[in-house]
Amino acid sequence: MSERLSEETRGPLLDPLLANGWTMVQGRDAITKTYSFDTFVEAIGWMMRVAIWAEKWNHHPEWSNVYGKVVVVLTTHDVGGLSSLDAKLARKMDSLC
Numbered sequence: 001m002s003e004r005l006s007e008e009t010r011g012p013l014l015d016p017l018l019a020n021g022w023t024m025v026q027g028r029d030a031i032t033k034t035y036s037f038d039t040f041v042e043a044i045g046w047m048m049r050v051a052i053w054a055e056k057w058n059h060h061p062e063w064s065n066v067y068g069k070v071v072v073v074l075t076t077h078d079v080g081g082l083s084s085l086d087a088k089l090a091r092k093m094d095s096l097c
């Protein structure tokens with residue numbers, strides 16, 4: 001199982017994401033990003049591609065979709081905060097859109 005990111009390890013993993021549209025969630029050890037697609041079909045197509053990786057890695061996003069917009073929150077419930085799996089899934093999400 002993944003461990004909660006320590007103060008030393010989180011900078012190198014999170015800083016590139018925070019420079020690429022991800023932000024910290026207030027009051028939670030979690031990151032969030034809102035993706036915007038031109039159409040609903042593009043949004044759910046991207047969600048399906050992400051879902052395949054999420055299932056493969058057994059690491060699942062909290063997310064919601066309205067038309068072309070997808071709001072994502074990533075955290076690791078098993079450790080009560082951010083782990084390297086969240087950074088890995090966030091990078092995959094960015095690479096798939």
Ligand SMILES: C[C@H](O)[C@H](O)[C@H]1CNC2=NC(N)=NC(=O)C2=N1
Pocket residue numbers: 058059060061062075076077078079
């Ligand atoms: C039992 C199951 O394997 C666990 O609950 C997995 C599934 N997917 C998960 N996804 C996320 N985001 N965090 C988890 O801690 C987590 N744990």
